[in-house]
Amino acid sequence: MMKILVLPGDGIGPEVVDEAVKVLDFIFQKKKIKVEFDFELIGGVSIDKYGVPIRDEVVEKAKNSDAILLGAVGGPKWDSLPIDKRPEAGLLKIRKALELWANIRPIKIFPELSYISPLKNSDGIDFVVLRELTSDVYFGQPRGIFGDYALNTMIYRKEEVERIAHLAFEMARKRKKLVTSVDKANVLEVSSFWRKIVSEVAQKYPDVKLEHAYVDAMTYYIILNPQKFDVVLCPNLFGDIISDEAGGIIGSLGLCPSASLGSLDLGGGRIQGLYEPVHGSAPDIAGKSIANPIATLLSASMLCEYSLGMKEEGNLIETAIRNVLSEGFRTQDLLEKKSQDEKKKSQKGKRGKTKIKVVSTKEFGDAVVKILKKFLI
Ligand code: IPM
Ligand code: MN
Secondary structure, eight states, rough: OOEEEEEEEEEEHHHHHHHHHHHHHHHHHHOOOOOOEEEEOOHHHHHHHHHHOOOOOHHHHHHHHEEEEEEEEGGGGTTTSSGGGSSSHHHHHHHHTTTOOOOEEEOOOGGGGGGOOSSOTTTOOOOEEEEOOSSSSGGGOEEEEEETTEEOOOOOOOHHHHHHOOOHHHHHTTTSEEEEEOTTTTHHHHHHEEEHHHHHHTTTTTTEEEEEHHHHHHHHHHHHHHOOSSSSEEOOOHHHHHHHHHHTTTTTGGGGGEEEEEEEETTTEEEEEOOOOOOOOOOTTTTTTSSSHHHHHHHHHHHHHSSSSSSHHHHHHHHHHHHHHTTTTTTTTSOOOOOHHHHHSSSEEEETTOOOOOOOHHHHHHHHHHHHHHOOO
């Protein structure tokens, strides 16, 4: 039987994960597929109960699962802890223990929600940030705070760059055939090495165009001309930063899912992975059932595709979300922000011909299930 380990974590994590589990469970029942869900603690809630951000037995459970569905980790309550004791350390431990080296973060504008984008023209934004996830300064040794100095090590090994570069070109081949590799090769040796290896791998993919961009320039191009990008290949640290910016241009990190894949082949074209929204724990809105669950629902859709061999069902989740948006359902964070003047002019509660219905996190999830009911009779 296929197994999913659910790690809701902190802040809004449990609320959004609840909706994803509800949607997945509904699909499995309809399809008569037996999938076992197991629930465990990670992050601050694990620190509070067990004194550590993740227990070894939870890491073991993760290793023995087909997929892990994660909410978010962290919050102000644990901010003063030393780096290796913080909630984030739990997430990094699981990424490393399962060697989940490829982090896929699709950035796609929802036409129904284009009004929340800060850009004048957000039409057709559709690229993927492919972030290396188990190396770089995140894991390099030595590291530490040593009296009057502190040290981290930025490092990439040849094989680490090669495997992520190959994946970037494979992905681009099925898309717009452009890889933009991000580095800081004008200053850092590690980046200059990264650029050299990526260029070597590119030789094997003559049908795909390769461009290099310095990370500082890249943050600028993403705002100026996001439509041009296809696969944006990043080392771990730069990918962390670029993906938040990319979430910003489509209007919200709350719309950005992610899949972290390793090399564990589960057979039948399935691969072990961890799925999580790119947004954080959003402690300011936690516990109010107002957060939108879209990023987590889309992560569940990726989970179906990569780890369960259920691409079609995964796509249905995405279609259902779009239907729910077209019907006018919005959580509070997805409302159009209008000035007082605009509000007076426009009819209250209306957008175009569709009446906007403000719903809770749970109601949004229910609406998605309702649409899926129609698709999966
Ligand atoms: C992310 C997050 C994590 C990261 C944190 C929570 C450790 O920001 O997934 O982007 O830095 O990778
Ligand atoms: Mn991040």
